[in-house]
Amino acid sequence: xxxxxxxxxxISHNFIIFILILTSLRLLTSIQSKSCSNPSxxxxxxxxxxxxxxxxxxxxxGFFHTNDESKWYLGIWYVSIPTPTYVWVANRETPLRSRDxxxxxxxxxxxxxxxxxxxxxDVVWESVDANFDSEGDVKLLEDGDLVVMDARGVAVWRSFDxxxxxxxxxxxxxVGQTLTCWKSSNDPxxxxxSLRLRPPDYGEVELLFDEKRTYWTSGNxxxxxxxxxxxxxxxxxxxxxFTNPFTETATFGxxxxxxxxxxxxxxxxxxxxxxxxYTWSPQTISWNMFWSRPENPCRVYGLCxxxxxxxxxxxxxxxxxxxxFQPVDGAGWDAGDFSGGCVRDSDKxxxxxxxxxxxxxxxxxxxxESSSSSRSxxxxxxxxxxxxxxxxxxxxxxxxxNYFGEILNLGNSSSDLGIIxxxxxxxxxxxxxxxxxxxxxxILIITISCFVAISSIAIIxxxxxxxxxxxxxxLEEESVFPVTNLKVFTYKELHAATNGFSxxxxxxxxxxxxxxxxxxxxxxxxxLERPGGGEKEFRAEVCTIGxxxxxxxxRLRGFCSEESxxxxxxxxxxxxxxxxxxxxxxxxxxxxxRFRIAIGIARGIAYLHEECRNCIIHCDIKPExxxxxxxxxxxxxxxxxxxxxxxxxxxVLATMxxxxxxxxxxxxxxxxxxxxxxxxxxxxxxxELLGGRRNVEGPPDGGDGGASNEKWFFPPWAARRITEGDVxxxxxxxxxxxxxxxxxxRVGLVAVWCIQDEEVARPTMGMVVKMLEGVVVVxxxxxxxxxxxxxxxxxxxxxxxxxxxNTFTGVSNESKDSQFAV
Ligand SMILES: *[C@@H]1O[C@H](CO)[C@@H](O)[C@H](O)[C@H]1NC(C)=O
Ligand SMILES: *[C@@H]1O[C@H](CO)[C@@H](O)[C@H](O)[C@H]1NC(C)=O
Ligand SMILES: *[C@@H]1O[C@H](CO)[C@@H](O)[C@H](O)[C@H]1NC(C)=O
Ligand SMILES: *[C@@H]1O[C@H](CO)[C@@H](O)[C@H](O)[C@H]1NC(C)=O
Ligand SMILES: *[C@@H]1O[C@H](CO)[C@@H](O)[C@H](O)[C@H]1NC(C)=O
Ligand SMILES: *[C@@H]1O[C@H](CO)[C@@H](O)[C@H](O)[C@H]1NC(C)=O
Numbered sequence: 110x111x112x113x114x115x116x117x118x119x120i121s122h123n124f125i126i127f128i129l130i131l132t133s134l135r136l137l138t139s140i141q142s143k144s145c146s147n148p149s150x151x152x153x154x155x156x157x158x159x160x161x162x163x164x165x166x167x168x169x170x171g172f173f174h175t176n177d178e179s180k181w182y183l184g185i186w187y188v189s190i191p192t193p194t195y196v197w198v199a200n201r202e203t204p205l206r207s208r209d210x211x212x213x214x215x216x217x218x219x220x221x222x223x224x225x226x227x228x229x230x231d232v233v234w235e236s237v238d239a240n241f242d243s244e245g246d247v248k249l250l251e252d253g254d255l256v257v258m259d260a261r262g263v264a265v266w267r268s269f270d271x272x273x274x275x276x277x278x279x280x281x282x283x284v285g286q287t288l289t290c291w292k293s294s295n296d297p298x299x300x301x302x303s304l305r306l307r308p309p310d311y312g313e314v315e316l317l318f319d320e321k322r323t324y325w326t327s328g329n330x331x332x333x334x335x336x337x338x339x340x341x342x343x344x345x346x347x348x349x350x351f352t353n354p355f356t357e358t359a360t361f362g363x364x365x366x367x368x369x370x371x372x373x374x375x376x377x378x379x380x381x382x383x384x385x386x387y388t389w390s391p392q393t394i395s396w397n398m399f400w401s402r403p404e405n406p407c408r409v410y411g412l413c414x415x416x417x418x419x420x421x422x423x424x425x426x427x428x429x430x431x432x433x434f435q436p437v438d439g440a441g442w443d444a445g446d447f448s449g450g451c452v453r454d455s456d457k458x459x460x461x462x463x464x465x466x467x468x469x470x471x472x473x474x475x476x477x478e479s480s481s482s483s484r485s486x487x488x489x490x491x492x493x494x495x496x497x498x499x500x501x502x503x504x505x506x507x508x509x510x511n512y513f514g515e516i517l518n519l520g521n522s523s524s525d526l527g528i529i530x531x532x533x534x535x536x537x538x539x540x541x542x543x544x545x546x547x548x549x550x551x552i553l554i555i556t557i558s559c560f561v562a563i564s565s566i567a568i569i570x571x572x573x574x575x576x577x578x579x580x581x582x583x584l585e586e587e588s589v590f591p592v593t594n595l596k597v598f599t600y601k602e603l604h605a606a607t608n609g610f611s612x613x614x615x616x617x618x619x620x621x622x623x624x625x626x627x628x629x630x631x632x633x634x635x636x637l638e639r640p641g642g643g644e645k646e647f648r649a650e651v652c653t654i655g656x657x658x659x660x661x662x663x664r665l666r667g668f669c670s671e672e673s674x675x676x677x678x679x680x681x682x683x684x685x686x687x688x689x690x691x692x693x694x695x696x697x698x699x700x701x702x703r704f705r706i707a708i709g710i711a712r713g714i715a716y717l718h719e720e721c722r723n724c725i726i727h728c729d730i731k732p733e734x735x736x737x738x739x740x741x742x743x744x745x746x747x748x749x750x751x752x753x754x755x756x757x758x759x760x761v762l763a764t765m766x767x768x769x770x771x772x773x774x775x776x777x778x779x780x781x782x783x784x785x786x787x788x789x790x791x792x793x794x795x796x797e798l799l800g801g802r803r804n805v806e807g808p809p810d811g812g813d814g815g816a817s818n819e820k821w822f823f824p825p826w827a828a829r830r831i832t833e834g835d836v837x838x839x840x841x842x843x844x845x846x847x848x849x850x851x852x853x854x855r856v857g858l859v860a861v862w863c864i865q866d867e868e869v870a871r872p873t874m875g876m877v878v879k880m881l882e883g884v885v886v887v888x889x890x891x892x893x894x895x896x897x898x899x900x901x902x903x904x905x906x907x908x909x910x911x912x913x914x915n916t917f918t919g920v921s922n923e924s925k926d927s928q929f930a931v
Contacts, residue, residue, distance in 0.1 A: 151216035154247045157209050161249045162188060167373075168196070168253045172208045175295040180204035181211055182297055183222045183234070185253055185268065187373060190389055192396065196253050196275040196375060197268050198297040200234035215241050220257060220266065239266040252279040273297070276304075276376035278347070282361045284311055287320075290378040293446045301411065301448060302382040311359040313337075316384060316402070318410035324382070325403045330354040338402075347374075380446065382409030390782075407520045410473075414450020415515040416498070416535070418470075431467065433537040450515070453538065459495040464488060464534035469522040472533065476513040483507060491536065501531035595655040596667030598627075600674045607634050615686070615733075619750050624681065631681035632666060636674075644670055651677070654749035657721050661713030663736055663746040682744060684737035691732055691797050693843075700848035702741045703798050707856055708881050709743035710735055714791060715874035717748055718784040725749055726782060730790035732797055774866060774895055785868040788877065792863025796827050799856055801841025824864065825893075831857040832892045855880065858887045866895045 155161060160171035169188045172181045173195065183199040200222050205211040210226040220236035236257075244260040255268035269280045272288045274297075282288075283306070290300040307315040307326060313335055316325040328337030330351045335341060341349055349363045365371055373389035383406060387396040403409060406427060407419035413428035414437070420427055428442070430451035436442035438449035482490070484502045487509035491497040499512040510531070519533075604610065607625035614622045620638035624631065647670050655665045669676040687706065690698050698706070710730075717725040727734075727748045734747045773789035775782065797804055804823045827839045836857040840848060859880050865871050870890075872880065879885045 151214045151221075152245075154213040154215065154220075156212035161247070163249045163251045163253070165251055167251055168249055170213075170249045170255055172205065172211050174204075174208075175297070177295070179206060181206070181208050183211070183213055184297075185249065185255060187389075190373065191394065194375075194396070195273075195297070196277060197255070197273045201273065201291075201297045201299055203233040205233055213247075215245060215247070215257070220247075236266055236271075241265060253277050254279070274378045278363055278365050278374060280362055282306060282314070284308075284357050284359055287317075288378050290380045290382065293380050293441065293444055295444070300380050302378055302380070302409070304378050304384060306359055306361065310355050311357065312355040314361065316378075316382065316409075318382070322410050324408060324410040325384075327402075381406060382412055407518070411448060411517050413447045413517075413519065415517065416451040416519065417447050418467075418519045420521070431465070431535055431537070433465075450517075459536075460492075461539045462492055462536050463539050464491075464500065465537050466532055466534050468532055470533050471518065471520050471522050472516050473518045474512050474514075474516050478511045478513070480509050480511075481507050482509045484509075487511070497536065499533055499535045501533050503531045594658075595652065595665065596627075596678070598667050598669040598676070598678060600669055600671045600676070603634055603669050603676055603678070606632070610634075610636065619747065625678075627666070627678065631683075633679045633681045635677045635679065637676065647675060650749060653723060657717070657725070657748070659713055659716040659721075661709045661742070661744055662716065662748065663744045679746065682736035682746075683739050684741055686733050687735040687737060687743070687794075687798070688732035688803075691801060691803055693802065697801075697843050698741065700844055700852070704849070704852050704856065704881075706735070706737070706741070706743040707795060707798055708878065710745060710791065710794065711874060711878045711881060713743065713745040714787055715878050717745070718787065718874045724784065726784050727787045727790075728782070730787050730794055732794055732803075735794065773868075775868060783868060784874065785871045788863045788871045788874060791874070791877070792860045792871070793824060795856060795860035795863065796824050796839075799836075799841070799853070799860065800827060800839055801843055827857075828861050828864065828892050831861050832889055834889075851883075855883065855887055858890060861890045861893070862887070864893050865890065866893050 155171060158171070160169045162169050166188045168185050170183070170185050173184050173186065173193070174181050181204055182195075182201070183205075184195045185197040186193060186195045199213075205222070205224045206226045210224060212223050212225060214221050214223060216235075218238050218240040220241065221232055222234040224231045224233050239257070241257050241259065245265070246258045246262075248256050248258065250256055253269075256264045257266040259265050269277075270286070272280065272282075272286060274288055274290050276282065276288055282304075287303045287305040289303040292298040292300040301319050303317050303320060304314060305317065307313045307323070310329075312329045314327040315323045317323055326337065327335035329335065333341070334349070347363045348366050350361070352358075352360045354361075365374070374387065376384060376386050379385055379401075383401045383403065385398050386400040387398050389395075390397045405421050406412065407421045413419045416434060417428040417430060417436075420429065425445075428447035430436055433454055434451040435454050436447070436449060437452045438446070441447070441449055478490075480487075480490070484504065487500055487502045490509070491500045491511045494511075494513075496513050497511045498514075499516060501510045501512075502508070508531075516533075598606075603625065606627050607623040610621075610623045612624045614624050614633055616622070620636045623634045623636065625634045626632065651665070651668045651670075655668075658664060663682065664680045665677060666680060667678045669678075690696050714727060714730065717727060725748055727745065729747055729750075730745070734745065736744045736746050738744060773782075773786040775786060793804060800823060802823060830836065830838045836854050837850075839857060840853055859872075859877055862870075862872055862880075863877065876885070880887045
């Protein structure tokens with residue numbers, strides 16, 4: 110007994126330790142096997158750098174990161190394009206720490222994303238419980254849908270039912286589903302803006318801020334479109350459907366109607382709160398945005414945050430803080446996320462404040478204290494409470510409003526953003542002098558410029574000389590073509606030549622144009638707004654443009670490319686753009702001038718298309734880009750710029766009818782653009798020249814289109830008259846009947862040939878010249894169907910599907926290999 114009792118503690122002690130070790134080992138292994146690899150209940154789908162491709166390699170599923178290599182996500186992206194574009198993300202809020210240790214598994218009846226770094230085996234994302242058996246299969250379909258199928262091949266879960274921020278063809282939006290934007294362009298975590306079917310009726314789509322505040326609706330479904338989105342009547346390549354609208358089973362979606370040339374297309378809820386549609390352009394190797402809502406980006410609720418002032422006219426740095434304020438989140442602000450808003454610069458002490466009037470503005474505000482008092486009492490009351498941030502006072506009614514908390518959606522009252530209040534006065538520290546928005550930046554820029562100027566002066570002329578020589582030498586080395594005819598200007602020279610950019614001639618799609626004098630000759634200096642691409646590309650393109658010379662093209666004299674400055678110097682055209690002559694009250698042109706202009710434009714474009722070394726597609730033919738010299742000869746301007754700058758479709762296609770003004774239907778489809786796109790725009794321009802009017806009357810309204818008042822769209826009506834033989838009805842009344850009937854008929858018929866839906870039906874530009882000159886007989890074209898569909902307001906189906914047989918007789922084959930050089 111004694112010995113037993115003596116030994117026992119030893120044994121039991123060891124035994125306990127042994128057991129302990131064993132248990133903890135078991136525990137460890139069981140944890141490990143449970144979440145990392147338990148072959149009996151889980152099935153590995155992908156891990157690390159492996160991916161799953163859709164059948165024809167349109168989409169891939171795998172792990173990706175954005176700008177931060179320590180944050181990885183499971184997502185689906187387009188394989189065939191160089192721009193990373195993620196259409197779906199699983200673990201939006203919980204990034205994985207490394208790719209190598211990441212896996213996607215079927216585990217416990219769920220699709221599971223695991224982070225296995227340091228054997229911690231965290232589950233960072235799992236799908237809803239759909240009882241997948243591990244026998245199930247995971248497949249990525251050609252339309253971008255990730256599908257889990259059970260052993261019988263029945264889909265039990267699909268990513269299309271759990272959308273992220275992207276709506277793809279074939280996807281359905283149903284009751285209870287939302288698309289939510291990324292927090293910023295680099296952070297897939299859900300942001301503040303989302304899209305859903307609008308409760309309680311589910312007859313329309315809405316955009317929401319913070320899941321509760323509607324800032325855009327599509328309008329109710331009318332049977333084939335949403336009432337506020339009339340452009341849906343142009344289903345050139347898409348067909349929208351809305352089954353069971355106004356019920357709990359409502360389902361909205363769209364499909365492509367041209368499966369044979371399927372462009373990549375997607376709707377996206379942008380982190381700036383707009384819904385946008387993009388198609389991929391293989392020509393420009395970029396996504397073209399051609400539709401967005403709300404049209405006015407400042408209508409996005411809370412875009413600029415507290416006290417941020419929104420300017421819709423700006424494309425970058427749209428939000429500004431008032432003087433005396435600065436962005437709360439400077440980094441976010443720089444990255445285009447303005448939602449943090451503005452905060453007072455320095456002092457937290459609010460005692461020594463005053464008020465700055467910022468004028469007529471619109472804004473949204475929830476906490477307001479109204480009273481009836483004099484202005485000074487109104488100010489005193491606000492000053493007494495540090496959380497009062499602004500006031501408005503109406504001296505006529507003595508009504509005083511003190512505002513607390515946040516002021517959102519500040520915008521210029523002239524921009525039609527919503528409620529206009531009495532002029533707003535913002536509380537600022539007493540030391541603040543200016544009241545101008547962003548004046549601080551201006552001062553900063555001036556300071557920097559002065560500093561730069563002074564330091565430049567300090568630099569010896571030798572350095573400058575040397576630099577100039579180097580630049581010129583570099584240019585000559587880089588350019589393929591001789592550049593003897595192009596002058597390289599310094600920014601300073603052009604600044605002086607234009608009198609400090611004081612006389613603005615106009616503002617085109619690529620930037621403002623100023624008049625100036627170079628070598629005692631008048632010039633037009635175009636200051637490019639968005640200098641895309643690098644210096645080298647710019648110079649190469651400019652040299653190409655500079656080598657193109659034709660009597661009907663505006664001559665490029667020189668350019669400036671210095672730091673961020675990109676300027677082009679052109680011959681000055683004293684009689685301005687053609688658009689000036691196309692207003693009912695504007696200047697008139699007699700028929701002879703018009704006819705010469707029509708032929709002149711055609712010759713200019715034909716030269717670009719067919720005769721110069723690299724075929725150039727202009728991409729932006731419209732009356733604003735046709736300039737008239739002292740003899741009223743037409744000169745095409747802005748050619749070659751589309752490639753230089755890239756093309757922002759949001760403006761061109763601002764309104765559907767504006768869109769349809771000049772842009773050929775194939776632009777929208779994202780299919781290869783040929784010279785026939787210019788032919789289309791030329792046809793539209795010709796109709797305007799004939800009618801002496803704009804195709805869309807009235808300027809596009811700046812506000813949110815919605816159900817905007819009907820504007821009369823001229824081309825469909827004109828096309829019908831012309832094809833019915835009644836050209837006289839179309840001709841400008843200002844001509845008073847003084848015109849050559851034969852020429853008028855020719856111009857009318859050519860215009861309608863040019864705006865045919867199908868590219869092959871449109872003549873080449875060279876043929877257009879011949880037709881106008883009367884060298885070939887012009888037959889009567891069919892009326893363009895897409896345009897007619899627009900007028901009748903009916904959904905127009907199947908145009909893309911089958912092509913028409915009405916090809917212009919006399920057009921040989923498609924023009925020679927037109928290498929795309931926009
Ligand atoms: C994937 O990773 C493995 C090892 O981790 C490496 O050998 C292989 O080259 C990688 N494959 C690709 C396509 O990066
Ligand atoms: C993949 O491409 C082939 C050949 O073009 C086509 O026949 C097939 O239908 C495509 N598959 C899918 C899923 O689209
Ligand atoms: C979308 O809805 C249509 C019509 O209700 C249906 O035929 C189709 O299968 C649905 N697609 C998906 C991916 O759920
Ligand atoms: C849509 O219809 C519902 C009733 O079905 C109506 O309450 C709502 O105001 C309509 N929306 C618009 C934008 O007309
Ligand atoms: C300031 O105003 C806010 C909002 O009306 C109120 O809640 C707070 O009590 C006031 N503070 C002082 C010190 O009066
Ligand atoms: C609003 O716009 C008008 C006209 O464009 C301008 O004169 C005014 O200064 C603007 N107001 C503010 C606060 O920016």
